[in-house]
Amino acid sequence: MKCIFNGQLLDQEEVSFPIDDIALLRGYGIFDFFRLSAGIPLFMEDHLDRFYKGAELARLKSPVGREELKSLLFEMFEHNKMDVSGIRIVLTGGNGNGAYAVGKSNLIITQEPISFPTDEMFANGVKLITHEYLRDLPEVKTINYMTGIWLQQQIKENGAFDVLYIHKGEVHELTRSNIFIVNQAGDLITPKERVLHGVTRKRLINAIGDVQQRNITVDELANAREVFITGTTKKVLPIHTIDEWTYQSAQEGSKTSEVMQELAQLESDYVQKMVVKK
Secondary structure, eight states: OEETTTTTTEEGOOOOOTTTOHHHHHEEEEEEEEEETTTTTTHHHHHHHHHHHHHHHHTTTOOOHHHHHHHHHHHHHHHHHHHSEEEEEEEEEEEEEOOOOBOOOOOOEEEEOOOOOOOHHHOOEEEEEEOOHHHHHHHSOOOOOOHHHHHHHHHHTOSSSSSEEOOOTTTEEEEEOEEEETTTTEEEEEEEESOOOHHHHHHHHHHHOEEEESSHHHHHHOSEEEEEEEETTTTEEEEEEEEEEEEETTTOOOHHHHHHHHHHHHHHHHHHHHHOOO
């Protein structure tokens, strides 16, 4: 398998990573993740927009510019021949300036197998638990997943799929997904502030149009009619339970089912458009 390291296409075994990089010493860095569908990099430009914006917010400089990076990505795709896969772009805090300062960033891009929720999960929904937490720099896709990984045992013990972060009475996001609710009036709502603006979230908001972006209270979550989450690998996934609250998200004719179909069409149209461009 080939990967990209600081502008070079290399065998993964060839990569040598500096042990004084503050990504390793302090967990400082950013990343992005998108997927290939039928060999097409899905919504790649959106992901690159977010990646370079995240680098700016985190005060990091990529050693590879956008156009060169795109060329390297397609070269990697051609070599690895994984038509359904995930692409992970990591920009480290860097080395050379000591253990508590941003240094010369290292850029590492890998291609990996990808998995999705099961058909049963999409059909029936999944369970979440909540946890009081607000991510550092929530608008940036950082590599700091300490809390989410630490909570894996609790998630498993509760038979849950993932954890939803809440903070001071407001709903924010999951470890790797955005959340939407449908209230009793049928309004579709998603948190706007202090969350990572996911690409799937963005595409759906643009396509649907009538989506409220605002703060959501825990009381609103408890009284919602439907809840679903969105993400690169989660797509649109219905939620049937959060803690002790239950929802009608997976029922036939639900708003959630309509949004699931909307995303499927968006993805299909995008892939067809890109195939024609080839």
